[in-house]
Amino acid sequence: xxxxxALLFGLLGWIGGVVGGEVGVTDRSVLIGMTxxxxxxxxxxxxxxxxxxxxxxRQINEAGGIHGRRLELRAxxxxxxxxxxxxxxxALISQEQVFALLASYGSSPTTAAMNEVFxxxxxxxxxxxxxxxxxxxxxxxxxxxxxxFNVRASYANETEAIVNQLTSLGFKNIAVLYQNDGFGKSGLxxxxxxxxxxNQSPSAVATVERNSxxxxxxxxxxxxxxxxxxxxxxxxxxxxxxxxxxxxxNQTPQFMTLSPVGADLLVQELGDEARGIGISQVMPYxxxxxxxxxxxxxxLLGKQGKPTYYGVEAYAMAKVLVDALRKSGKDxxxxxxxxxxESMQNHDLGGYRVSYSASERFGxxxxxxxxVGSGGRVLR
Numbered sequence: 003x004x005x006x007x008a009l010l011f012g013l014l015g016w017i018g019g020v021v022g023g024e025v026g027v028t029d030r031s032v033l034i035g036m037t038x039x040x041x042x043x044x045x046x047x048x049x050x051x052x053x054x055x056x057x058x059x060r061q062i063n064e065a066g067g068i069h070g071r072r073l074e075l076r077a078x079x080x081x082x083x084x085x086x087x088x089x090x091x092x093a094l095i096s097q098e099q100v101f102a103l104l105a106s107y108g109s110s111p112t113t114a115a116m117n118e119v120f121x122x123x124x125x126x127x128x129x130x131x132x133x134x135x136x137x138x139x140x141x142x143x144x145x146x147x148x149x150x151f152n153v154r155a156s157y158a159n160e161t162e163a164i165v166n167q168l169t170s171l172g173f174k175n176i177a178v179l180y181q182n183d184g185f186g187k188s189g190l191x192x193x194x195x196x197x198x199x200x201n202q203s204p205s206a207v208a209t210v211e212r213n214s215x216x217x218x219x220x221x222x223x224x225x226x227x228x229x230x231x232x233x234x235x236x237x238x239x240x241x242x243x244x245x246x247x248x249x250x251x252n253q254t255p256q257f258m259t260l261s262p263v264g265a266d267l268l269v270q271e272l273g274d275e276a277r278g279i280g281i282s283q284v285m286p287y288x289x290x291x292x293x294x295x296x297x298x299x300x301x302l303l304g305k306q307g308k309p310t311y312y313g314v315e316a317y318a319m320a321k322v323l324v325d326a327l328r329k330s331g332k333d334x335x336x337x338x339x340x341x342x343x344e345s346m347q348n349h350d351l352g353g354y355r356v357s358y359s360a361s362e363r364f365g366x367x368x369x370x371x372x373x374v375g376s377g378g379r380v381l382r
Contacts, residue, residue: 026101121146129319
């Protein structure tokens, strides 16, 4: 009888450790899920982000956690493949039983996972490496967007900044290369919309398949118009292949691309050939300390760390989540987290602001234009 009573009390104690029955929350921890590429052509991006988030969570935990709870990260590799990202999201929610999701990667994977899995399951996601308009629709227009909290600016914001810069320089012959996926198509739409405001349209449009560097047909299409500039809505490998191929046929337009390209990896891929490429950025410049959030990020990395745009973005995403968890109080639920996030209007992360409401999921509209200089250094 004594043993039975002890087992009963032990079971009740374990059940009590799961606070209010909320999934992923115990008296001692909050479990956060992440799916991103940790292998394949974009694996370096995801690994950098995971390292920053884990390091930041460790810092938070060493300072006592959030309302006494440790933050734990469960991260799965999706290889930048939509099907794997959806499967990972489903596994994180149904098998790992995470409380919330953080730092997804890519337009198509995030959109599909939202519409098929986490939006339907009512599990919030904070931050995605995507500027797709579909992720920024008001929850009134797309109910699953209620659980999507963007941090970075949209592709429309980035392409408008690029187009405004090129047209201010008098460029009228602007071509577009885009990769055939959600990211590429969203960026193409943004370029077309931005050019329309200047009574222009792309002089040529060409595409490259997702996760491919077969740019031969794209080069043929774009060289026919001898463009003054080419806006490339592509990741770093096809971007590098296209730039090399264009220069091989003596085409030297002003090359411009968007933040998902990953400036550091583009430089690694192209070497000195990267010089002069313009890149829009959605985060503060990570190599100086004029912005408080960047100073915190650099301190987190330590003297041996290597700042990157993807790293500082992962830090911003994690800060948004941590600030919202603090605002939610000790009696933590997903609904309280959503309410806390929606109350963060013009919220200052340290010189970088995000804003949400019951009807807004844009996060930030910050865009900065940079160029690759000598030695592969990214300059503002």
